[in-house]
Amino acid sequence: MLQTSALPSFSAGGIVPDVMLLVVISWSLLRGARAALPLALGGGLLLDLLSGGPFGAATVSLVLTSLVMGLEQLNLFRDSVWLPLLAGILATMLYNGGYLIMLAVFGRAVRWLPTVQQVILPEMALNVAVMYPVFWGMRWLHRRQLVSTG
Amino acid sequence: MLRNRSTVLVVLLVAALFIGMALGPTGYLQPVEDGFFTLFAPLQYSVRWVSSRASAVVDAVRQFRTLQARVEELQATVDRLMIENVQLREAEIERAELREQLQFKLANPTYDMLAAEVIGHDPSNLLHYVIIDRGSGDGLAVGMPVVTARGLVGRIAAVYPQASRVMLLTDPGSSVNAQIQRTRATGIVQGQAPRDLVMRFVEQSEEVENGDIVLTSGLGGNFPKRLVIGQVRSVQRDDVHMFQEILVQSAVQFDRIETVLVVKGFSPIDYLP
Numbered sequence: 559m560l561q562t563s564a565l566p567s568f569s570a571g572g573i574v575p576d577v578m579l580l581v582v583i584s585w586s587l588l589r590g591a592r593a594a595l596p597l598a599l600g601g602g603l604l605l606d607l608l609s610g611g612p613f614g615a616a617t618v619s620l621v622l623t624s625l626v627m628g629l630e631q632l633n634l635f636r637d638s639v640w641l642p643l644l645a646g647i648l649a650t651m652l653y654n655g656g657y658l659i660m661l662a663v664f665g666r667a668v669r670w671l672p673t674v675q676q677v678i679l680p681e682m683a684l685n686v687a688v689m690y691p692v693f694w695g696m697r698w699l700h701r702r703q704l705v706s707t708g
Numbered sequence: 709m710l711r712n713r714s715t716v717l718v719v720l721l722v723a724a725l726f727i728g729m730a731l732g733p734t735g736y737l738q739p740v741e742d743g744f745f746t747l748f749a750p751l752q753y754s755v756r757w758v759s760s761r762a763s764a765v766v767d768a769v770r771q772f773r774t775l776q777a778r779v780e781e782l783q784a785t786v787d788r789l790m791i792e793n794v795q796l797r798e799a800e801i802e803r804a805e806l807r808e809q810l811q812f813k814l815a816n817p818t819y820d821m822l823a824a825e826v827i828g829h830d831p832s833n834l835l836h837y838v839i840i841d842r843g844s845g846d847g848l849a850v851g852m853p854v855v856t857a858r859g860l861v862g863r864i865a866a867v868y869p870q871a872s873r874v875m876l877l878t879d880p881g882s883s884v885n886a887q888i889q890r891t892r893a894t895g896i897v898q899g900q901a902p903r904d905l906v907m908r909f910v911e912q913s914e915e916v917e918n919g920d921i922v923l924t925s926g927l928g929g930n931f932p933k934r935l936v937i938g939q940v941r942s943v944q945r946d947d948v949h950m951f952q953e954i955l956v957q958s959a960v961q962f963d964r965i966e967t968v969l970v971v972k973g974f975s976p977i978d979y980l981p
Contacts, residue, residue: 571902572902572903573833573892608831609832610830610873610879611830611834611835658834669880677833678833
């Protein structure tokens, strides 16, 4: 609801940050790919239901992005201040790249270079800006859960 | 000794009084008065300034409780007026939109139209769809054109009982048969990333100029004829390609649409979303 109804009011040139993507990859970075899988699947299905794109495109792209972001090697840098920045850039490229491939597979017209230049790069900038508060919020939740479960 | 001094002072002052009384009406006292005021006016001003400030402070302290209540009262008034102001602005925007829609309806009496509010946008930046608050329960069906008073918005791509999904003209999957109003040259307007409209398949021999109005042609039966799509913004013409590429500027702000009109009385022919 936040993604589809509230954020468009604050869009920059029609581009809005992808909060669902940021929540999923934050969880993936903090808990690993396996723990984030239900969130990626659930979030992806919700996005597919709300989107006019081919059903499954968002879910597949989100799950794949979440799997990459949940790699153990990345988790080693969990406390680095640069991690949200790099994760935001990488995840935006992976998710939108995957989504564009899915669109092309389903027969939609895709103009690769203009889309990357005029849609994905501005979204990347917004995602990186929003990634920090989202990641810190998810880290707070993660630590709280760890404390409560002992 | 002291008594003698004070007596002398009194005598001198009484003498001064009489001299003053005698000289006052004649004007001889003027230099003395001038000197006096030259010396004492700045001092007077300073004393007055300090005393007025002090008096204000005393008053403020005295009225502190009253002022506090007054500030709270004024703050409440400001808050109420701000809310009223926001509500009035929103009402004004809504009224302007409804007025535009009404004018459009009056100008197009043949169309059976239903107003709808935009309640959501597509979660992906790669696709351009909006969700409206009217669905099959209101008689909407897939393929119905969606317009605003500023021009064509798109068409319904999916309907649900209480809502519908509208594919905007700017979506890369959207294509509309169109024509240039002035020359009647025909082509197809397609959506293009990020939010552009491009008219393609217009032959090189056709004359197209910036500012020409682009309308729906009605060809193919997917849209009614003569709905405004936009204005020609630029024309790309060369000897290599068979067709011109025309950039079209719509008056509709696709990322800020709040209300739309669905043309109910139009059934598209064989529309596949």
